[in-house]
Amino acid sequence: MNGLEAENLCVTYASSRGSVAALEDFSVSLPRGGFLSVIGPSGCGKSTLLRLLAGLLKPTRGSASIDGAPIAGPRRDVGIVFQQPTLMPWHSTLENVLLPIRALGGDIGAGRTKALELLSLVGLENFSKHFPYELSGGMQQRVAIARSLVHDPSVLLMDEPFAALDALTRELMMLELQRIWMLTGRTIVFITHSIPEAVFLSDRIVVLSPRPGRVVEDMTIGLPRPRDFKTMGTPAFGDICNRLRELIGYPQLAEATA
Amino acid sequence: MRLIRRFDSSLIVAPAVLLAAWFVAVGPLAVPGYVLPTPQGMLKALVNGYASGELTRDLAFTTFITLGGFVCGSAFGFLLGALLAEFKPLDRMTAPYIIAFQALPKVAIAPLLLVWLGFGIFSKIVLVTIMCFFPVLINTQIGLQAAPPELIDLMRAFSASRWLIFWKIRVPAAAGHLFAGLQVSAILGLIGAVVAEFVSSTVGLGHVISQSALSLDTGLMFSALLSLTALGVTINTLLRMAHHRVVFWERRVTVTEAATEA
Numbered sequence: 001m002n003g004l005e006a007e008n009l010c011v012t013y014a015s016s017r018g019s020v021a022a023l024e025d026f027s028v029s030l031p032r033g034g035f036l037s038v039i040g041p042s043g044c045g046k047s048t049l050l051r052l053l054a055g056l057l058k059p060t061r062g063s064a065s066i067d068g069a070p071i072a073g074p075r076r077d078v079g080i081v082f083q084q085p086t087l088m089p090w091h092s093t094l095e096n097v098l099l100p101i102r103a104l105g106g107d108i109g110a111g112r113t114k115a116l117e118l119l120s121l122v123g124l125e126n127f128s129k130h131f132p133y134e135l136s137g138g139m140q141q142r143v144a145i146a147r148s149l150v151h152d153p154s155v156l157l158m159d160e161p162f163a164a165l166d167a168l169t170r171e172l173m174m175l176e177l178q179r180i181w182m183l184t185g186r187t188i189v190f191i192t193h194s195i196p197e198a199v200f201l202s203d204r205i206v207v208l209s210p211r212p213g214r215v216v217e218d219m220t221i222g223l224p225r226p227r228d229f230k231t232m233g234t235p236a237f238g239d240i241c242n243r244l245r246e247l248i249g250y251p252q253l254a255e256a257t258a
Numbered sequence: 259m260r261l262i263r264r265f266d267s268s269l270i271v272a273p274a275v276l277l278a279a280w281f282v283a284v285g286p287l288a289v290p291g292y293v294l295p296t297p298q299g300m301l302k303a304l305v306n307g308y309a310s311g312e313l314t315r316d317l318a319f320t321t322f323i324t325l326g327g328f329v330c331g332s333a334f335g336f337l338l339g340a341l342l343a344e345f346k347p348l349d350r351m352t353a354p355y356i357i358a359f360q361a362l363p364k365v366a367i368a369p370l371l372l373v374w375l376g377f378g379i380f381s382k383i384v385l386v387t388i389m390c391f392f393p394v395l396i397n398t399q400i401g402l403q404a405a406p407p408e409l410i411d412l413m414r415a416f417s418a419s420r421w422l423i424f425w426k427i428r429v430p431a432a433a434g435h436l437f438a439g440l441q442v443s444a445i446l447g448l449i450g451a452v453v454a455e456f457v458s459s460t461v462g463l464g465h466v467i468s469q470s471a472l473s474l475d476t477g478l479m480f481s482a483l484l485s486l487t488a489l490g491v492t493i494n495t496l497l498r499m500a501h502h503r504v505v506f507w508e509r510r511v512t513v514t515e516a517a518t519e520a
Contacts, residue, residue: 051411054411054415055415056411056414056415073417074414074415074416074417075415075417076416076417078415080411080412080415082408082412084406084408086406086408086409086412088409088426088427088430089507089508090430090433090505090506090507099412099413099426100412100416102422102426103412103413103416103417103418103422103426104416104417104418131507132507133507151416
């Protein structure tokens, strides 16, 4: 059984100038516990894809399933991390991590234990009583990651989660995420603009074309795990990155010079 | 500590200059007493007024209608603001009426309220209520819509009920705006109270002011003005303190931001 299965997903938005296709025939199948990155230029429908998988948006055509169960609407086995931490500033770190449990009406006592476990997983065990404004951007994003895992989701959807962080924090967070992923064994769909980030983290990378998003390439990354910063210096890593740059960059360069 | 030090200089220098100017005006410049009372004259009127209980009663009355109207107006403002923010069609339907009513200077309907509701305390509380209503309405509406859309998406992705989203996310996110609205409406409420008392009253600080104008008793008038200032400053300070305490996570939303919408 696949962790994530998408078949010919299409999304068209109605606009004043007719219908606009955001995503066209998106198909992918990812085994349970796999790490998939979706990469592509701005406006290629990456965020549309995420909303689809979260059940917040219905596809115009096609279907998708998580662990064999079709996505028909909002579902409880999905965790989401956005570009911004989007924490509730009026609540402590712990209470922020507990939000999914409260929203789903789960057992708060058990949730609290789980939340504290996750906070130590992301290295914030001493910050459970702090408020978001007392934390750095990287720490806030870790809280958001802990929050996305608290209700034991099967799939983690991450929408450019490190895009708002500074370059140094970003590199550390890549290592962190790999560690968390290897420990928890979640299926992850990771949306990003960064080629090295995608190559570093993923088992699979799907490259989307400019709007409407179409799958241009679906490649498997066989680099051994766990990967570290040395991996990024290897020729194999560089080759994959270059291949991806060709796939993404050249059509746009051609357009620009045309 | 910073607050206290700032108070020290501003609370001593400015009044000292003012008082000096006052003494010069009534002394060497010989401004007549019916234009400007002497400081001693005002102090005497103030002490007499409160000792006899007359000004105490007026202050109590004005405070009562201000706070009564403030509580009612803010509550209605929040309720309608929440309804309009949550139900967009209702917002579209009512918008023209709300804009029109908002454009009307509310004090202008004081005489009408008198005709409709009588000379008693009720018509006065209603005027204050109307004055306090709009700033809270607008700020509630804006505040409730200011919640981060990702947070709302997150709640929706967990099939959270609208009610839960409203109380867990939208209301706390609106708290800063709400308090800014409350501060504006408290000031407007006091204006409403004084105007209501000008129009028809036998009690209240507004009544004292209009009566002392007729009798050219500026000492008494200044006492009433000073009382009004003290009342306004007290209400405002209490609200500011509550704002800081409740909305501890954002200390930048200021009254001026909200005032433009009133």
